[in-house]
Amino acid sequence: MRYSQMLLPTTKENPAEAEVVSHQLLLRGGFIRKLTSGLYTYLPIGLMAMQKVENIVRQEMNRAGAQELLMPMVQPADLWQESGRWQKYGPELLRFKDRHDRDYCLGPTHEEVITDIARRELHSYRQLPMNLYQIQTKFRDEIRPRFGLMRGREFVMKDAYSFDASDAAAGESYRKMHEAYTRIFKRCGLEFRPVEADSGTIGGSFSHEFMVLADTGEDTLVICRECDYAANVEKAKIVLSEKVTTDGNLEECSKVETPGMKKVERVADFLGVTPKEVIKTMIYLADGEPVAVLVRGDREVQSVKLKNLLDVTEVELADDDTVWKLTKLPVGYIGPVDIPIKLVADQEVMQMVNAVAGAGEKGHHLTGVNPGRDFTPVMTGDLRQITAEDSCPFCNGSLELTEGIEVGHIFKLGTNYSEAMDATFQDKEGSQQPLVMGCYGIGVSRVVAAAIEQNHDQNGIIFPLPLAPFQVIVLNLGLKNEKTTAAAEKLYLDMQATGLDVLYDDRDERPGSKFKDADLLGIPYRVTVGKTWEKEGKVELRLRRNGETSIIDYDRAAGIIADMVQAELKSTEDIA
RNA sequence: CGGAACGUGGCGCAGUCUGGUAGCGCACUUGACUGGGGGUCAAGUGGUCGGAGGUUCAAAUCCUCUCGUUCCGACCA
Numbered sequence: 001m002r003y004s005q006m007l008l009p010t011t012k013e014n015p016a017e018a019e020v021v022s023h024q025l026l027l028r029g030g031f032i033r034k035l036t037s038g039l040y041t042y043l044p045i046g047l048m049a050m051q052k053v054e055n056i057v058r059q060e061m062n063r064a065g066a067q068e069l070l071m072p073m074v075q076p077a078d079l080w081q082e083s084g085r086w087q088k089y090g091p092e093l094l095r096f097k098d099r100h101d102r103d104y105c106l107g108p109t110h111e112e113v114i115t116d117i118a119r120r121e122l123h124s125y126r127q128l129p130m131n132l133y134q135i136q137t138k139f140r141d142e143i144r145p146r147f148g149l150m151r152g153r154e155f156v157m158k159d160a161y162s163f164d165a166s167d168a169a170a171g172e173s174y175r176k177m178h179e180a181y182t183r184i185f186k187r188c189g190l191e192f193r194p195v196e197a198d199s200g201t202i203g204g205s206f207s208h209e210f211m212v213l214a215d216t217g218e219d220t221l222v223i224c225r226e227c228d229y230a231a232n233v234e235k236a237k238i239v240l241s242e243k244v245t246t247d248g249n250l251e252e253c254s255k256v257e258t259p260g261m262k263k264v265e266r267v268a269d270f271l272g273v274t275p276k277e278v279i280k281t282m283i284y285l286a287d288g289e290p291v292a293v294l295v296r297g298d299r300e301v302q303s304v305k306l307k308n309l310l311d312v313t314e315v316e317l318a319d320d321d322t323v324w325k326l327t328k329l330p331v332g333y334i335g336p337v338d339i340p341i342k343l344v345a346d347q348e349v350m351q352m353v354n355a356v357a358g359a360g361e362k363g364h365h366l367t368g369v370n371p372g373r374d375f376t377p378v379m380t381g382d383l384r385q386i387t388a389e390d391s392c393p394f395c396n397g398s399l400e401l402t403e404g405i406e407v408g409h410i411f412k413l414g415t416n417y418s419e420a421m422d423a424t425f426q427d428k429e430g431s432q433q434p435l436v437m438g439c440y441g442i443g444v445s446r447v448v449a450a451a452i453e454q455n456h457d458q459n460g461i462i463f464p465l466p467l468a469p470f471q472v473i474v475l476n477l478g479l480k481n482e483k484t485t486a487a488a489e490k491l492y493l494d495m496q497a498t499g500l501d502v503l504y505d506d507r508d509e510r511p512g513s514k515f516k517d518a519d520l521l522g523i524p525y526r527v528t529v530g531k532t533w534e535k536e537g538k539v540e541l542r543l544r545r546n547g548e549t550s551i552i553d554y555d556r557a558a559g560i561i562a563d564m565v566q567a568e569l570k571s572t573e574d575i576a
Numbered sequence: 577c578g579g580a581a582c583g584u585g586g587c588g589c590a591g592u593c594u595g596g597u598a599g600c601g602c603a604c605u606u607g608a609c610u611g612g613g614g615g616u617c618a619a620g621u622g623g624u625c626g627g628a629g630g631u632u633c634a635a636a637u638c639c640u641c642u643c644g645u646u647c648c649g650a651c652c653a
Binding site for chain 2: 014034262264281299300316317320509532
């Protein structure tokens with residue numbers, strides 16, 4: 001590609017609207033332009049970068065035995081009603097009517113459509129296993145799109161769906177995808193971790209997220225320092241410490257005055273105890289229904305865990321007004337004893353003895369509160385956020401918390417969808433069985449953003465070679481000199497002939513601008529044709545990654561670089 | 577949905593408090609010089625100041641409404 005002919009508008013200044021590095025650099029480098037909130041146009045170089053990711057994904061999916069197809073983005077409501085998600089999915093699902101007043105939605109994911117295909121086309125165990133995937137634009141009406149490609153409303157996703165005859169076979173499909181994903185992200189040159197995850201609105205029994213480690217990540221992960229355990233904090237299991245023995249010495253409940261003391265710390269301080277000895281009572285609205293949730297005073301509720309325990313689709317912390325309406329109490333004095341609201345407790349609370357809790361009366365708390373005797377939750381379970389002080393549920397090792405960007409997510413769906421939508425096959429014995437499903441997503445456009453978050457410096461992007469829209473840029477610094485220009489042109493054509501993705505900077509710009517743009521765009525190899533060629537017939541090769549510079553023979557340049565690129569690409573494939 | 581900020585040539589901003597002929601830098605056009613890390617000089621093009629309504633002799637500026645964008649929050653009782 002000739003730079004002079006390409007739509008590649010770079011800017012020196014950071015756009016005001018971009019907060020995170022990947023967003024800034026994507027805009028500055030002319031990769032994307034915003035249409036409106038959460039919606040972006042991919043300019044040519046942006047599309048090229050994304051297609052690099054797509055191709056790696058395609059290769060690995062095909063290698064794993066999956067087949068590519070393409071489903072409609074517009075989906076009829078009745079399929080979603082069949083699966084039950086028309087009600088369940090919430091406002092993220094963009095719904096609309098056609099001219100005949102029929103309901104439709106824009107596909108945020110495609111379980112319904114693929115299950116419909118499966119029930120029509122898969123009839124026999126002989127056709128299984130089957131894995132089908134597509135790479136396509138998805139639409140999710142996010143509450144708050146942000147960070148450019150990181151959380152857009154429209155984004156490119158690879159989604160795959162597996163169909164198996166048995167749970168064991170589905171496990172094998174899942175394992176294959178886990179392996180394929182690992183290869184994909186390795187080949188993309190990303191530093192990532194597969195972690196145990198919550199399955200969210202997709203549903204299903206078991207899932208892993210693939211997380212790119214980066215500070216700007218929206219998810220928090222917990223990673224064991226000693227074993228392989230890694231999980232999203234939404235999922236991370238908490239190991240209960242040994243139950244405290246009390247010598248059967250349970251105190252009586254007694255009420256104490258705690259005027260103006262709403263915060264756990266204040267109350268604990270005042271009563272001469274630690275927050276660990278206080279029971280915190282939080283009022284949530286679970287699908288609109290009030291629930292009182294108990295955790296130890298020094299803990300935090302993990303809302304996803306709460307959602308799962310209650311088996312609801314939405315939990316929300318009640319605001320002060322709602323709390324007042326429900327309990328006739330100001331926030332801070334609610335307690336579990338005789339509370340007129342559905343009560344659930346974190347497992348840890350049930351071990352507490354002689355605790356402090358809100359008295360259910362303004363300005364008062366209770367001491368000597370004992371779970372089981374003074375209150376009985378309708379449900380208990382693991383409800384709190386894990387901390388770095390907790391220990392690994394597998395090996396008891398110490399844990400580390402870190403931020404991550406979710407670039408892939410794989411789910412074992414089981415028969416949720418196939419049963420709801422009556423997608424069955426005939427087994428060997430001739431009886432109808434529901435297809436056992438799995439689904440597997442990769443945020444293709446997000447991978448581009450994540451790669452930039454992880455690979456940049458103050459001068460711009462540093463693309464891992466497999467994702468680089470161009471592998472090489474040739475700078476012509478001798479535009480006024482016909483011979484130099486001819487030499488640069490020839491080098492460009494020679495490189496193209498070897499199959500390299502090469503950008504030829506033939507613009508009438510000063511050298512400084514060309515260097516800056518080459519850096520900004522993150523092109524791994526840069527070849528300069530200029531003075532050194534005029535004087536000694538050599539060109540300068542510089543690596544974007546580390547700034548390493550070498551002078552090579554002009555005649556051999558195309559071959560040398562093609563070899564280097566091939567070797568490097570091959571090594572990334574080998575590692576994966 | 578709550579809170580905040582911002583909307584002025586393509587981009588980044590000043591001007592708004594205190595109403596009085598719309599400005600700066602970058603980019604763009606033309607020319608000259610220059611030519612290895614975003615160069616210099618000169619001459620230009622381009623904006624009904626997000627939109628609607630109001631106040632006023634006069635509105636980018638004051639008032640009301642509205643649309644859009646971004647950030648924070650959706651977090652501990």
